[in-house]
Amino acid sequence: MIEARNLTKDYGDKRAVDDLSFTVRPGVVTGFLGPNGSGKSTTIRLILGLDAPGGGDATVNGKHYRDHPAPLHEVGALLEARSVHSGRSAYNHLLSLAQTHGIPRGRVDELIDFVGLHDVADKRVGQFSLGMGQRLGIASALLGDPSTLILDEPVNGLDPEGIHWIRNVLKSLAAEGRTVFVSSHLMSEMSLTADQLIVIGRGRLIADTSVDEFVRQASGKLVRVRSPRAAELSVLLAAPGVTIGETDEDGLLEVNGLSPAEIGDAASEHAIPIHELTPLQASLEEAFMTLTRDEIEFKPLVDVEKKDEVAA
Amino acid sequence: MSSAVAQTQIPRLPHTGRVTQRRVFMSEWTKLRSVRSTRWSLLAAVGFTIGIAALACAVVSHHWPHLSAGDRRDFHPLEPNLAGVQLAQLALGVLGVLVITAEYSTGMIRASMTAVPRRLPVLWAKAVVYGLVTLVLTIPSVLIAFVIGQSIFSGRHINVAFTDPHVARAVIGAALYLTVVGLFGLGLGAIVRNTAGGIATFAGLMFVLPPLMNVLPTSWNNAASPYLPLQAGEAIMSTTPGNHLAPWTGLGLLCGYTAIAFAIAAVLLVRRDT
Numbered sequence: 018m019i020e021a022r023n024l025t026k027d028y029g030d031k032r033a034v035d036d037l038s039f040t041v042r043p044g045v046v047t048g049f050l051g052p053n054g055s056g057k058s059t060t061i062r063l064i065l066g067l068d069a070p071g072g073g074d075a076t077v078n079g080k081h082y083r084d085h086p087a088p089l090h091e092v093g094a095l096l097e098a099r100s101v102h103s104g105r106s107a108y109n110h111l112l113s114l115a116q117t118h119g120i121p122r123g124r125v126d127e128l129i130d131f132v133g134l135h136d137v138a139d140k141r142v143g144q145f146s147l148g149m150g151q152r153l154g155i156a157s158a159l160l161g162d163p164s165t166l167i168l169d170e171p172v173n174g175l176d177p178e179g180i181h182w183i184r185n186v187l188k189s190l191a192a193e194g195r196t197v198f199v200s201s202h203l204m205s206e207m208s209l210t211a212d213q214l215i216v217i218g219r220g221r222l223i224a225d226t227s228v229d230e231f232v233r234q235a236s237g238k239l240v241r242v243r244s245p246r247a248a249e250l251s252v253l254l255a256a257p258g259v260t261i262g263e264t265d266e267d268g269l270l271e272v273n274g275l276s277p278a279e280i281g282d283a284a285s286e287h288a289i290p291i292h293e294l295t296p297l298q299a300s301l302e303e304a305f306m307t308l309t310r311d312e313i314e315f316k317p318l319v320d321v322e323k324k325d326e327v328a329a
Numbered sequence: 330m331s332s333a334v335a336q337t338q339i340p341r342l343p344h345t346g347r348v349t350q351r352r353v354f355m356s357e358w359t360k361l362r363s364v365r366s367t368r369w370s371l372l373a374a375v376g377f378t379i380g381i382a383a384l385a386c387a388v389v390s391h392h393w394p395h396l397s398a399g400d401r402r403d404f405h406p407l408e409p410n411l412a413g414v415q416l417a418q419l420a421l422g423v424l425g426v427l428v429i430t431a432e433y434s435t436g437m438i439r440a441s442m443t444a445v446p447r448r449l450p451v452l453w454a455k456a457v458v459y460g461l462v463t464l465v466l467t468i469p470s471v472l473i474a475f476v477i478g479q480s481i482f483s484g485r486h487i488n489v490a491f492t493d494p495h496v497a498r499a500v501i502g503a504a505l506y507l508t509v510v511g512l513f514g515l516g517l518g519a520i521v522r523n524t525a526g527g528i529a530t531f532a533g534l535m536f537v538l539p540p541l542m543n544v545l546p547t548s549w550n551n552a553a554s555p556y557l558p559l560q561a562g563e564a565i566m567s568t569t570p571g572n573h574l575a576p577w578t579g580l581g582l583l584c585g586y587t588a589i590a591f592a593i594a595a596v597l598l599v600r601r602d603t
Contacts, residue, residue, distance in 0.1 A: 062603075065443055065446075066446045068602040068603070069600075087345060087346060088443065089443075090342075090345045096439055096440075098439065099436045100443075101435065102431060104364040105360070105363045105364055109359055109360075110437075113357075116352055116359055117353050118348055118352065119344075119347075119349075119352050131339065159339055161345070186337050186339070188337075
């Protein structure tokens with residue numbers, strides 16, 4: 018469980034995190050989404066006590082990170098910025114972290130095997146590829162068998178096989194009842210991994226919702242309707258708050274503001290045949306683009322009323 | 330390389346333990362011994378301490394018949410014997426800086442501070458581990474240098490014994506001095522957090538400040554110079570009277586400077602963002 022309350026952080030004149038509040042619950046994968054530079058990494062650093070917040074606070078499992086007597090058993094973190102001495106071997110890197118908590122050497126070997134770095138465990142980390150470095154970071158996050166995981170852009174630099182692997186790891190961690198908080202600037206990645214979403218832009222909260230709900234909200238109520246009597250139907254459906262887009266294709270309409278059921282019922286009452294009635298769903302990516310289009314003027318989407326305006 | 334990973338079931342860890350200062354010592358020992366810069370710098374320090382001592386003693390011994398009476402009168406057999414300390418201190422000071430600044434330049438500091446979020450145990454552990462390692466290496470080094478140097482001088486019957494006045498204090502003092510210099514570098518590195526800046530600060534305070542003092546009027550220079558880190562610390566190796574502090578007072582003052590550096594570093598470490 019991670020809780021951020023009114024978290025704020027300034028770097029000089031720039032406000033990196035602005036009055037950010039959210040809760041990350043155990044048992045599901047929570048995606049932390051935002052464009053590059055939106056404050057994701059800063060938020061994670063604040064949660065981990067690496068940076069001190071200018072205002073508000075963040076707790077993990079009910080305590081400030083700094084107050085945990087055995088933090089590696091509470092929280093496993095993968096930071097976006099490289100945090101390994103390039104001259105040290107992967108084994109010694111993990112060992113030095115394990116020793117701070119009295120974690121046995123066997124655990125280090127176990128995790129090196131788990132992330133697939135067995136053959137290069139004694140190589141200097143400076144010679145590692147980005148993907149190998151990422152695997153090492155994941156190993157260090159899992160070292161203490163923590164109940165909460167915070168992973169900043171974990172798929173960065175991984176090959177397709179590695180990406181597939183990390184997705185499954187994240188899901189299985191969440192299925193074990195752990196709190197899994199994963200940041201990304203890639204919506205497509207989140208749509209495959211995350212159940213819940215926390216979306217930020219310019220350090221402010223844009224949405225705190227489920228992935229399905231997020232897409233639904235951002236899509237609005239766009240329905241594709243195909244009918245041989247499209248012109249008639251469009252007159253029939255016309256109402257305030259409803260926009261009907263003509264398409265190049267004959268007999269095809271895009272109706273915004275009515276549900277498929279409402280359109281179907283209206284057509285049925287007037288015996289207008291319907292050949293297609295498809296609710297159009299924006300992809301998570303499109304939803305995200307819509308929401309972060311106005312970088313200046315973010316509208317909180319937590320509030321249901323405003324959703325349609327934003328999507329429109 | 331190929332790294333086929335099939336596992337997704339995370340192995341569980343049955344035992345859990347908390348962070349203790351003793352455990353952080355172990356961690357810092359692993360860190361120190363597992364990078365190349367440590368090996369090279371320590372090897373250089375040992376090599377300088379012994380090698381330059383042997384070289385200097387051999388050269389003096391060779392020229393001894395040609396020295397003037399005055400030169401012979403001012404000569405003390407420990408002076409060439411401890412000449413290697415001058416270079417060894419540079420290697421150890423620079424390594425001291427690196428022990429902490431390399432964590433910042435590589436980003437390792439974030440991992441270290443995430444594992445030990447109280448932060449200060451890391452600084453104390455670095456100081457204790459590095460201090461012990463230097464001491465354990467420099468004491469035998471200065472003793473070996475002493476034995477070699479004085480056996481060279483024994484051919485000219487100008488050697489001193491370990492039990493002669495001041496000798497034991499100066500020889501063992503050299504090892505203590507080198508250890509404190511290394512820690513002084515570590516303290517400065519922890520304040521500056523940047524390798525180039527840390528080395529510049531260390532070298533500036535130790536080696537640039539003394540010649541700069543020459544711009545002062547001679548009386549001021551003479552009054553202030555003994556209190557500079559280098560001169561104060563080197564008093565422990567003094568065998569002849571001169572413009573320097575009493576041996577233990579001088580080394581104590583260098584320890585004081587080092588303590589001040591660590592106090593500032595500790596306050597900054599807790600306060601600053603990492």
